Amino acid sequence: MANILVVDDELGIRELLFEILNDEGHQVELAENAAQARAARLGGRPDLVLLDIWMPDTDGVTLLKEWATSGLLNMPVVMMSGHATIDTAVEATRIGAQAFLEKPITLQKLLKAVEGALARKSPSPPVTALRTQAVTVSLAELVPSTMSMAEPVPVDIPAHHQSFDLDVPLREARDAFEKAYFEFHLAKENGSMTRVAEKTGLERTHLYRKLKQLGVDLSRGKRQAS
Numbered sequence: 067m068a069n070i071l072v073v074d075d076e077l078g079i080r081e082l083l084f085e086i087l088n089d090e091g092h093q094v095e096l097a098e099n100a101a102q103a104r105a106a107r108l109g110g111r112p113d114l115v116l117l118d119i120w121m122p123d124t125d126g127v128t129l130l131k132e133w134a135t136s137g138l139l140n141m142p143v144v145m146m147s148g149h150a151t152i153d154t155a156v157e158a159t160r161i162g163a164q165a166f167l168e169k170p171i172t173l174q175k176l177l178k179a180v181e182g183a184l185a186r187k188s189p190s191p192p193v194t195a196l197r198t199q200a201v202t203v204s205l206a207e208l209v210p211s212t213m214s215m216a217e218p219v220p221v222d223i224p225a226h227h228q229s230f231d232l233d234v235p236l237r238e239a240r241d242a243f244e245k246a247y248f249e250f251h252l253a254k255e256n257g258s259m260t261r262v263a264e265k266t267g268l269e270r271t272h273l274y275r276k277l278k279q280l281g282v283d284l285s286r287g288k289r290q291a292s
Contacts, residue, residue, distance in 0.1 A: 067091040068113035068184055073103040073129075074146065075121045079169070083116060086176060100124035107133065112141055114183050116167070119147040119154065127158050134161050142183040146171065152266075156243050168267075245280040257284065 070092050072083045080096045087094045095112070097103040100123050106112070119126040126145055133139040139162045147154070148169035155166060164186060165179045232239055248266070255261040263270045277284060 067093065068180075069093045069095070069110065070180070071095050071097060071103065071106050071112040071115045073097045073100070073115065073121075073126070074118040075099055076118075079118070079146075079171070083171070083176070086173060087180070090177065090180075092180075100126075100129045103129060107138060114180065115141060115143045116180075117143050117145055117163075119145055119158075120149070127154065127161070130158060130161050130163060142186055144179050144183050152244055152247065153240060156240060241280060244276070245282055248277055248280065248282050252282070252284070259284075 067090070070087055072080055072087070072094060074080050074083070075098050077098070080098065084094050084096060095106050095110070097106050099121055103115075103117070107115075117126040117130065124132075126147075130139070130143060130145070133143075142164045143162065144165045144167055145154075145158050145163045146167045146169060158166070164183050167175060167179050231242075234242075248262070251262045251265050255265065259270060259273065263273045266273065268276065
């Protein structure tokens with residue numbers, strides 16, 4: 067079993083995750099803010115960190131970046147949030163997060179995310195190594211359904227690879243990623259806007275506006291499926 071550090075400012079969330087993970091046989095340490103998380107990280111070597119994004123002293127993404135730049139991000143990290151956005155997913159993934167858990171956290175999603183993260187054990191390259199190079203990533207691994215990278219993509223879905231140039235303004239890099247992200251899900255769901263909306267967690271109206279803004283070809287998914 068694994069040593070897991072849970073970082074969340076909500077007492078109820080910490081207690082819930084402790085009970086579930088402890089029942090699964092894991093050793094669980096709790097931290098209610100970034101200061102306690104830093105101390106726990108330096109005092110031991112967790113096999114996995116479940117890290118809340120919104121915390122009062124230092125947010126989770128900032129703490130993740132701090133660990134990455136100081137060489138302490140040598141364990142998988144699963145981010146947790148009830149208000150995660152694609153921008154947040156891109157930033158946290160670029161730094162080294164392996165998955166997102168959306169609150170409220172269900173038992174099935176928690177155990178699947180923990181199992182997937184522990185199976186990988188190798189976080190993404192630290193932020194310092196990703197400054198200006200063009201990086202080739204697999205969208206099927208980067209952000210599969212509803213931004214959870216722990217859930218496997220069915221084997222009959224072809225791998226989608228896209229090269230992203232990070233030596234561009236943030237808006238251009240974000241738009242390129244989002245366009246590739248939505249094109250991937252359109253192809254995966256055979257062009258079904260209903261299923262894409264469910265997978266990406268967006269309202270259909272918002273999804274249509276976003277696709278139009280990014281210049282996504284809405285017929286692409288159906289063409290690739292035929």
